Amino acid sequence: MTVVATRTETVLDVRDLRIGLADTPIVHGVDIRVPAGKSVGLVGESGSGKTLTALAIAGLLPPAITITGGTVTLAGKQLSAVADRHTTEHRVATIGVVFQNPTPSLNPRMRISKQLHEALPQGTGRREAAARIAELLGLVGITDIPKTLHAFPHELSGGLNQRVVIAMALARDPKLLIADEPTTALDVSVQAQVLDLVDSLRERLGLGVLLVSHDIGIIADRTDEVHVMSEGRIVESGPTADVLRAPRHAYTRQLLSATPSRLARVAPPAKAAEAAQTPQLTLRDLRRSFSVRGREGRTKHVALDGVDLTLHRGQAIGLVGESGSGKTTLARIVVGLERADSGEVRHDGLELSKQTREQRRQWRRDVQYIFQDPYSSLDPRLSVAQTLREPLELNHRGLSRAEVSRRIDALLDEVELPRDFRHRHPSELSGGQRQRVGIARALASEPTLVIADEPVSALDLSVQARILRLLARLRAERDLTYLFISHDLAVVRYLCDDVVVLRDGRIVEQGRTDDVLRNPRDPYTQTLVDAIPGGSL
Amino acid sequence: MTTATLHKGRTIGIGGWIGAGILTVVVAATVLAPWITGDPLEQHLEILLQAPSAAHPFGTDDLGRDLLTRTIHGGRTALTISVMSAVLASVLGLSLALAGALFGGWVDAISGRLADVQLAVPSIVLAIVVLSFVGNSFGPIVLVLVLGSWVLTFRVVRGHARAVIEQQYVEAARVAGAGRAAIAWRHLIPSVLPLLAVAFTLNASYALLLESSLGYLGLGVQPPQPDWGQMVAAGQAQIFTAPWIAFFPGLAVVVTSLGLQLLGDGLAERFTGGPVTRRGTK
Numbered sequence: 001m002t003v004v005a006t007r008t009e010t011v012l013d014v015r016d017l018r019i020g021l022a023d024t025p026i027v028h029g030v031d032i033r034v035p036a037g038k039s040v041g042l043v044g045e046s047g048s049g050k051t052l053t054a055l056a057i058a059g060l061l062p063p064a065i066t067i068t069g070g071t072v073t074l075a076g077k078q079l080s081a082v083a084d085r086h087t088t089e090h091r092v093a094t095i096g097v098v099f100q101n102p103t104p105s106l107n108p109r110m111r112i113s114k115q116l117h118e119a120l121p122q123g124t125g126r127r128e129a130a131a132r133i134a135e136l137l138g139l140v141g142i143t144d145i146p147k148t149l150h151a152f153p154h155e156l157s158g159g160l161n162q163r164v165v166i167a168m169a170l171a172r173d174p175k176l177l178i179a180d181e182p183t184t185a186l187d188v189s190v191q192a193q194v195l196d197l198v199d200s201l202r203e204r205l206g207l208g209v210l211l212v213s214h215d216i217g218i219i220a221d222r223t224d225e226v227h228v229m230s231e232g233r234i235v236e237s238g239p240t241a242d243v244l245r246a247p248r249h250a251y252t253r254q255l256l257s258a259t260p261s262r263l264a265r266v267a268p269p270a271k272a273a274e275a276a277q278t279p280q281l282t283l284r285d286l287r288r289s290f291s292v293r294g295r296e297g298r299t300k301h302v303a304l305d306g307v308d309l310t311l312h313r314g315q316a317i318g319l320v321g322e323s324g325s326g327k328t329t330l331a332r333i334v335v336g337l338e339r340a341d342s343g344e345v346r347h348d349g350l351e352l353s354k355q356t357r358e359q360r361r362q363w364r365r366d367v368q369y370i371f372q373d374p375y376s377s378l379d380p381r382l383s384v385a386q387t388l389r390e391p392l393e394l395n396h397r398g399l400s401r402a403e404v405s406r407r408i409d410a411l412l413d414e415v416e417l418p419r420d421f422r423h424r425h426p427s428e429l430s431g432g433q434r435q436r437v438g439i440a441r442a443l444a445s446e447p448t449l450v451i452a453d454e455p456v457s458a459l460d461l462s463v464q465a466r467i468l469r470l471l472a473r474l475r476a477e478r479d480l481t482y483l484f485i486s487h488d489l490a491v492v493r494y495l496c497d498d499v500v501v502l503r504d505g506r507i508v509e510q511g512r513t514d515d516v517l518r519n520p521r522d523p524y525t526q527t528l529v530d531a532i533p534g535g536s537l
Numbered sequence: 538m539t540t541a542t543l544h545k546g547r548t549i550g551i552g553g554w555i556g557a558g559i560l561t562v563v564v565a566a567t568v569l570a571p572w573i574t575g576d577p578l579e580q581h582l583e584i585l586l587q588a589p590s591a592a593h594p595f596g597t598d599d600l601g602r603d604l605l606t607r608t609i610h611g612g613r614t615a616l617t618i619s620v621m622s623a624v625l626a627s628v629l630g631l632s633l634a635l636a637g638a639l640f641g642g643w644v645d646a647i648s649g650r651l652a653d654v655q656l657a658v659p660s661i662v663l664a665i666v667v668l669s670f671v672g673n674s675f676g677p678i679v680l681v682l683v684l685g686s687w688v689l690t691f692r693v694v695r696g697h698a699r700a701v702i703e704q705q706y707v708e709a710a711r712v713a714g715a716g717r718a719a720i721a722w723r724h725l726i727p728s729v730l731p732l733l734a735v736a737f738t739l740n741a742s743y744a745l746l747l748e749s750s751l752g753y754l755g756l757g758v759q760p761p762q763p764d765w766g767q768m769v770a771a772g773q774a775q776i777f778t779a780p781w782i783a784f785f786p787g788l789a790v791v792v793t794s795l796g797l798q799l800l801g802d803g804l805a806e807r808f809t810g811g812p813v814t815r816r817g818t819k
Contacts (some may be wrong), residue, residue, distance in 0.1 A: 337708055361714075369712045377705040381727050390723060391713035441713060 009036045011075055011094075011176045011208035012057065017234075018069035019052050019061070027053055027232040029070065034176060034208040039199070041223035041240060043255065045460040046431075049232040054180050054212045059091045075175050093121075098198075100181040102161035106153040112164055113149035119171035136167040141197055159190035160324075166197065170205070177202070180212045183476050187322040192531040195222055214460055216255050217490075217534025220244050228252045256260045258465035258492035261534050279349075280449055280481050281311040281334065286343035288329055288505075303329040304340070305505035311449070316475060318481035318492030318513060320528065321502035327485045329449045330502070334483065335369045347449075365395050368447035372454040374434035378426040384412075385422035391444040411440040415470060422450050432463035439470065448498030449481045456491060468494055489532050493517055501525050559796030563789075567612035575603065577610035577763045586779045590764015597783040608785050611763035615790070618675070618748050622682035623741035627733060629683060630690025635725055638698035638719045649695075651687045660685030661750060668756045678757060682744045685729075690736040691742070693730050701728050703715070731808035738801035742794045749790045765790045 012034040019027040027049040034040045034433040043052045055061050057072055059079075072079045074094050079087045099105045107115060116133045117124075124132065137145045140163040153161055160183065169177060179198060183191035199222065202209050213219055217225055220240060227237040228251060236249040247253045288304040303326040311317055321327045332338035334345060336352070345352045347363050355363060371377035378387055388408045392399060399407070409419050415436040426434055435455060442450055452471070456464040472495055475482060486492050492499055493513050501522065509522040520526045549557070566573070581601035589596040596603035633652075637645035664681040671677045701707065701724065710720050751757040752766025760767060765786040772783030 335712055337711065364712075364714045369709070371705055371709060373705060377709050379704075379706040379710075379724055382723075390715065391708060392720075394714040394719060438709070441709065445713065 001276070003237075008071075009075075010034070012210065013037050013073040014053075014057065014070070015073075016070035017053065017056060017067065018071065019049070019056050019065060020068040021065050025068065025232070026065070027056075030226075030227075030229070030232075030234055032210070032227055034210050036175065036208050037202060037206045038225065039202055039209040039211055039223045041226040042210060042220035042229055043214065043216055043219045043226060044229035045214055045462060047231075048229045050212050051180055051231045053229070054178050054210065057210070058095050058097050058178055059088065060097070093172055094175050096166075096172070096174035098162070098165050098169050098177065098179040098182045101164045101185040101478075102158055103153055104138055105165055106161060108153055110152070111149065112151055112153070114151075116164070116168060116171065116535055119168040121172055125243070126424075132171075139166075139170065139201065140164070140167045140268065142167075157190075158316075158363055159194060160187050162186060162190075162194050163197065166201070170201070173205075174207070176208045176210065178210045178212070181214065182211075183218070184215070188489075188531040189322065189527050191218075191533070198222075209255075215428075215533055216244070216461065217261070217532070219257055220534055226342055228255065254462060258462040259534055260461075260464065260468070260488060260494055261532065266460070275469075278313045279310050280313045280315075280347065281309075281483070282344075282346040282349075283307055283309040283334070284344045284346075285331075285342045286330070286333065286345065287339070288326075288333065289341060302505050304333075306343070307502075307505070307507055309507070311483060313448070313480060313481055313496060316484060316496045318489075318496035318499040319483060319485045319502060320487065320489060320499055321488060322502075322528075324489045325502045326505040327502050328453055331369070331453050331483065335367055335451050336364070337369075361395075365445045366447055367449045368442035368445055370435075370438055370442050370450060370452040370455045373458055374431050374438055375426075375437055375458070378434055380426050382425070383422065384417075384429075386422050387437060388412075388440055388444055391441060395445045407444070411444055413476070414443065415440045430463075431459050432467060435459065435467055436470070439467075439474070442472070447480070449483070450485045451485070453485045454487065455489065457486065464491070471495060472507060489517060489528055490534070501528065542749055549803030549807045550799070552799045556796045556799025556801075556803060559792060560800060563793050563796065564614060564616065566609050567616055568607045570613055572755050574606040574609050576608045577602065578761050579603075584780075586775065588779070589781055595785045596779070598779075598782050599775065600754050604785055607736065607763040607768060608765070608789050611765045611768055611786055612789060612793070614762060614764045615745060615748055615752075615756050615766070616793070618682065619741050619745040622679050622686065622748075623737055625679065625683045626687040626740050626744070627690045630687040630692075630736070631694055631726075631729070631733060632689075634691050634695035634698055634729075635721050637695055638702045638725065639721060648691070649651070655684065655688045660747060664747065664751055665754070665756060668751070673721075673744040673751075673756050673759065675758075678748065678751065681751075682747055685747055686740045686743045689740055690733065693732050693736045697729050697732055698725050701725055703788050731804070735801055735804045735808065738797045738804060742797035742801065745790065745797070 003032065010033055012032065014030060014032040016029045016031060018025060018029055030049075030053055032040065032042070032053070042050045042053065047130065049397055052061065052065065056067055059065070074090060077090055079090065106112075113133065116136065117129055120129055120132060133149070134145055137148060137428055142148050142160065148156065148160065148164070153164075156164070177198070182198070185193050186194060195218065195270075198211075201207060210220065211223055223240045225238065226240040226243050227234045228243070228249065229235070230251045236243060236247065238250050243252065247256060249430060286304050286307040289300050289302045291298045292301045305326075307326075307330060310425060319327045319330065329338060332342050347367065350359055350363075352363070385408050388411055389404055392404050392407055412419050412421060417433060417436050417440070421429070421433070426437075429437065439455075455471070456467050459467060471482070474480060482496065484492065484496055496513050498511065499513045499516050501508050501516070501524065503524050509516060509520065509525045516525060517529055520529050579602065581597070584593075584597050584601045586591055586599055587597045589618045593603050593605065595608055597603055598607070633648040637648045660681070661672040663684060667681050668677055707720055707724055710724060717721065749766030749769070753770045755767070755770065757766055760771070765777060768786035769783045769790075772779070772786070776783055
């Protein structure tokens, strides 16, 4: 390590960096060194202080939070803790920043060309600017340059927007690129492309890269050195391969064991095999399209283009695809939040549109949904008990108060939440706890089929792992049938026996999860499998 | 971070407290009127048109009636009518707004167009037309006041309800088996209640002003029953010789309506962080 240090230039040298909110310290002394041409990872869960560290280096801390100690040396120049003009100029010239969600980091009312122009150093002439912008877009791998320049951010995909953001970050020839969860908001295959791009730029331009992520798989694939951060401290650092092969700190081991690809699979419940003969849900030639208002007037967007699918009792099927593949639309139709244009949905042999009132009520109880976002799926005004009471009162009329209360306790036990959480409001719960409440709400109706739409994608990896284990246990205990939607094949491999790959509203491949993942027949499935981060773990 | 935590610690402010104070005094006085004052119709022909004095703090009118008594009793009529109309206007506005948000489609379109029509017709003109046809008794007056003021509640509640209905927790409630009524009762109404309180005070203030205008125009409650607007009109003839006859009932209208506005602004600040009328669909 020392040999490397003497030979290459150090772009960023952070020593004993301390950050605090008023009198409360948040980050307690962090040391990071990023050499030119190398990629350094900063990994930790939400709340570990990794983003604040990155923001402090970039001089973008929120006003209430200040640097309370330590030094930041950027390209040989030490920065003062208070941002004077000189420091700011030096930062602007040396650092490029790429944020998590590309679309909000672009101005929605400005064309891409104008935003890129703004990012160039002041006083760049018109002609020079045009040439430089074209060069930058070429550099980040955008092929249709004229069209992109003319577009507004909302007309481009997330992946393209992230490329534009990277181009903006590169506009002033920075020496250091700070990427804070640059791909968390993107589809898996796009993720891989964006990270490939960052890698190639690092090599070509000799950039130092500070990659901040909660995903240890991405860190494993993409960085030379890693710092593991927990509760405002760096608990372990070193060459990535060494740290991940033989982690010394318990927290690092915990992070590693939480990666979906490392979760030990539970054997599917024995009953599942024998019950697998009875179809519970049958979809035949399901079609749905939306009209979208775009630049060329109203256009039709086909979300589902003839989907046939059978779900047997006790089976767990993973539905995989990228955003826009129609997987969420499919789930919403099955659960009755959306109507299909044509085709039929049969539950227990009965077509949805031909149910009697009583059958409909039964179906409503049998089929439940777990939402993706645990933050918006709970009414902020209701306590946990009130949220859980709703399905109990609506679906099991005539329960006494005491009985309702007893069932709420039982549900909380089942999702492993303390019973006194019943009085809490969503704002007093963490993301994982909220998702547990969401799961308990789904279970309250005593369902047989549970549809889960990306139930863990908004959560930290270790929380993800716990929720996945919970879902696996519930399946075994309650003989549940799962339709599990995810963009993450590793998650699907953990939980599902079978997998269905959806693309542009059509099923391109289906089969046993292990078979499909081991030798995918469709090229699209192949790209999805290749894009799973953590291949080098 | 939810709105609840963001707004914690916000109060209705000094203005709001002043408004609440004014209203408490006005309401207490009018409710207790029969016990704290005499008969508003009692005439004393020996003390016509007396200026305010210790015996008659607001002076007397051209029939020798005590103006303080009449002003307090006038408030009974004005406030009963205003509050009643504000309640009905809130209920009407709330129902139409919730129906629009829950059913969408043509229900929403029709209620929205109704509101547009209402906004296009000046309510005072509508009131004059209606009252000159059906006569000016209690019922019709309340009717025209409701017609004139439900739109405010409707627009405020509809904007908010439409935003709430899009929330995922409302979908979650649908999956849990909730019908429209259950969604309205469990999720929509609790979330619009603060806005409704704000809209109610503003509605009441608006109804009070409109009711007084009608009284002034002779379309309100008929003499000898005292009413603020009508008393202002009666005092107008002597505005130069006995200004107090018109001044005190006029002041009562201004002060009460100011109290309502201040309280409304205070509540808006407390619950929504800004004037309620400026909130759009967010």
